[in-house]
Amino acid sequence: MVHSQSTSLVLSDLGFSVTDEPLEIILTKAGLSPICGVDEAGRGPLAGPVVAAAVIFRDCEAVWSARDSKTLTKRRRETCYRAITESLQYAVGVCSHEEIDELNILQASLAAMTRAIAGLDNVPKMILVDGIHAPKACGLVKPIRKGDALVATIGAASIVAKVHRDRIMEEFDRVYPGYGFARHMGYPTEQHRTALKRLGPCPIHRRTFKGVRELLQTAADAQ
Known part of the structure; x- marks a missing residue:
């Protein structure tokens, strides 16, 4: 595995040297598990909620096959979603369109992330978040630029958030x-x-x- 500069900076910030091992494995060996990946879907739309997902890391194929949801076809995304939700602990947080208008989209996105993390059965020690902003949560929180493409567990969360939100919007399509x-x-x-x-x-x-x-x-x- 080749680490990008962004991943290298994350390791450096946390006091680890760069190796060929995935970030989650390095953090697990350092005693920072459970590890949670977090991402959201729906910041840019003109309608509907913003949805966040939190996924607890486990060393399995469902994690390593995950990629940024935006790069996958709908069929592939649905396949990955089933594998992730059947194999891993996860939770979803939602902020409605009313909350987005009240809070602004950034604060609503962070609130959805906080709700997703709070919904997990296990409290994570390390929370890896896509982007540059950190939600309020117990444990060590590390935002990572382009984390959905760099960190497998964040990629898994991006898939869960995207599919969950798409299903909400498909239901709204029938209502409106x-x-x-x-x-x-x-x-x-x-x-x-x-x-x-x-x-x-x-x-x-x-x-x-x-x-x-x-x-x-x-x-x-x-x-």
Whole structure:
């Protein structure tokens, strides 16, 4: 395994030298288990919740086959999701569109991560988080840039979060037809923007997001 500069910096920050072993194995040998990987899905969409997942590391194929969910096909992501959820301890945290509008998307994402970590049966000693911001949690928390692609357990969490959120949006597609939520999952695609202009925002749209906020203001001005 070839470590990137980012992974090397993580090891250095934690007082470890760079080796060919995965980060999780090194941390386990150092007595920092249980180790938890955390990631979120749904920061960019104009509608729906942000979802975070926390996955407890175990040395098994389900972990090592995990990759950043954004690089996988839907079929491959579903296969990995089943393997991860059947083999590993995990929990999911959700922040609704209302909470996103109230808190802002960053704070809502961190809150979803905190909820996911709190939902685990075991309290992790080491929490590896994708990105540069750390959620509130017991234990040592280490944010890692591009962690979903660099650290297998974070990659596993990214898959769980993505699939869980996609399923929520597929259900919303049945409740609010016409927007195409099952296709774009609430992201600001051309199809979604066109539907928004035609139908107006529905109850799960994020009122504070650009592209929704302006439509609401235009409607208010017209009254």
